Amino acid sequence: MSSSSAESGWLSSPILKKVVTGVTGLGLTLFVLGHMIGNLTMFSGPDAYNQYAHFLVSLGPLFYAVEIGLLAFFVFHIITGIRIAMGNRRARRSRYAVRRTAGGPSRQTVASRSMIITGLLLMAFLVIHLLSFKFGPGGPGNANAAYFTTVDGVGMRDLAKLVHEKFQTPWYTFGYTIIMLLLMLHLRHGVWSALQSLGAMRPSLTPVVYTIGGLLGAGIAAGFIVMPLAIYFGFI
Numbered sequence: 001m002s003s004s005s006a007e008s009g010w011l012s013s014p015i016l017k018k019v020v021t022g023v024t025g026l027g028l029t030l031f032v033l034g035h036m037i038g039n040l041t042m043f044s045g046p047d048a049y050n051q052y053a054h055f056l057v058s059l060g061p062l063f064y065a066v067e068i069g070l071l072a073f074f075v076f077h078i079i080t081g082i083r084i085a086m087g088n089r090r091a092r093r094s095r096y097a098v099r100r101t102a103g104g105p106s107r108q109t110v111a112s113r114s115m116i117i118t119g120l121l122l123m124a125f126l127v128i129h130l131l132s133f134k135f136g137p138g139g140p141g142n143a144n145a146a147y148f149t150t151v152d153g154v155g156m157r158d159l160a161k162l163v164h165e166k167f168q169t170p171w172y173t174f175g176y177t178i179i180m181l182l183l184m185l186h187l188r189h190g191v192w193s194a195l196q197s198l199g200a201m202r203p204s205l206t207p208v209v210y211t212i213g214g215l216l217g218a219g220i221a222a223g224f225i226v227m228p229l230a231i232y233f234g235f236i
C-alpha cells in the first residue's frame with residue numbers, strides 16, 4: 001500500500017489524529033482512575049465489591065451507554081495511536097534516507113516509540129482481561145451458578161470470588177503488576193502529550209505537566225497493584 005493511500009480517509013490530518021488520540025486518551029485516563037477506585041472496594045470485603053459491581057450493572061441503559069462510549073474511545077485511541085506511530089516511522093525512514101549521518105534517537109522519539117510498545121501490550125492485556133473477568137464465569141453469555149451470590153437478599157454475580165481465584169496464581173498476580181507498571185509509563189507520557197496536542201499547555205509548563213502525569217500514572221498503577229498483591233499474600 002502506498003503511503004498516500006495509507007494516509008487517505010477522514011482521519012488523515014495529523015492534527016486531527018493527535019486531537020482524537022488526546023481526547024480519547026484523557027477520557028480513558030478518567031475511566032482507569034474510576035475503575036481503580038472502584039476496585040479498592042475489595043478492601044471493604046467481597047460483599048462490598050460485589051454490591052459495587054452489581055450497582056453499576058443495575059444502572060441498565062446508562063451503564064450500557066457508557067460501555068459503548070468506552071469501547072468507541074478505545075477503538076479510536078488505538079487506531080489513531082497506531083497511525084501516528086506509523087507516520088513517525090515513515091518520517092524517520094525518509095529522514096534517514098536523505099541524511100545518513102543521523103545521530104542517536106531524540107528523547108521525543110524514544111518516548112513515542114515506547115508509547116506504541118506499551119500501548120500494544122496494554123491492548124493485548126485488555127483482551128485477556130475482559131475474557132477473564134467481564135466475560136469470565138458468571139459473566140454475560142457465561143452463566144455459572146457457582147459464581148452467583150446473594151447479598152442482603154439481592155442476587156448478583158460473585159465477581160469477588162473470581163477475582164480472588166485469579167490472584168492466587170503468581171503468574172497472574174505478577175503479570176498484572178508488570179502490566180500496571182507499563183500503564184504508569186503510558187500515562188506519564190500520554191497525559192503530557194494529550195495536553196500538548198490540545199494546545200492546553202505552554203512550553204514552560206512541560207516539567208510541571210510531566211510531573212503531574214507521572215504522579216497520576218504512578219498513583220493509578222499503585223492503586224491497581226495493591227489489591228491483587230493483598231489477595232496473593234493473603235491480607236484480604
Ligand code: HEM
Nearest residue numbers: 032035039053067122129133134159163176183224225228
Ligand atoms: C489490578 C488491576 C485490575 C483489576 C483487578 C480489574 C478488574 C476488573 C473486573 C473484575 C472487571 C469486570 C467488571 C464487571 O464485569 O462488572 C473489569 C472490567 C474491565 N476492566 Fe479491569 N481491572 C484491572 C485493571 C484494568 C486496566 C488497567 C484496564 C484498562 C487499561 C481495565 C479495563 C477494564 C475494562 C474496559 C473493563 C470492562 C468494563 C465494562 O464494560 O463493564 N482494567 N476489570
